[in-house]
Amino acid sequence: MVENGSVVRRSRNSIRRPAICPFCVGKAMIDYKNVSALSRYISNSGKIGSRQRTKACAKHQRKLAQAIKRARFLALLPYAPSHVWLTKGVGLSR
Numbered sequence: 473m474v475e476n477g478s479v480v481r482r483s484r485n486s487i488r489r490p491a492i493c494p495f496c497v498g499k500a501m502i503d504y505k506n507v508s509a510l511s512r513y514i515s516n517s518g519k520i521g522s523r524q525r526t527k528a529c530a531k532h533q534r535k536l537a538q539a540i541k542r543a544r545f546l547a548l549l550p551y552a553p554s555h556v557w558l559t560k561g562v563g564l565s566r
């Protein structure tokens with residue numbers, strides 16, 4: 473892998489561009505009450521998605537994790553797979 477400016481080349485044909493944070497651009501908002509938006513950033517087992525998955529910058533990944541934890545405390549999102557089963561997947565995108 474050769475780093476060439478801001479573009480990282482992996483192989484001959486695929487050029488991987490750096491991920492642009494959707495929260496910095498303004499495409500997405502972080503709000504602990506917006507469950508449908510937050511559920512996009514948690515896995516089927518209720519885990520918070522990694523930065524590679526959410527494509528968020530470090531600052532917004534921290535805010536996103538805090539918002540998901542707040543929503544979990546208010547029982548809007550599940551903590552664990554057993555909660556997913558109990559709530560029949562409420563708050564999860566299926």
Ligand SMILES: [Zn+2]
Pocket residue numbers: 493494495496497528529530531532
């Ligand atoms: Zn950001």
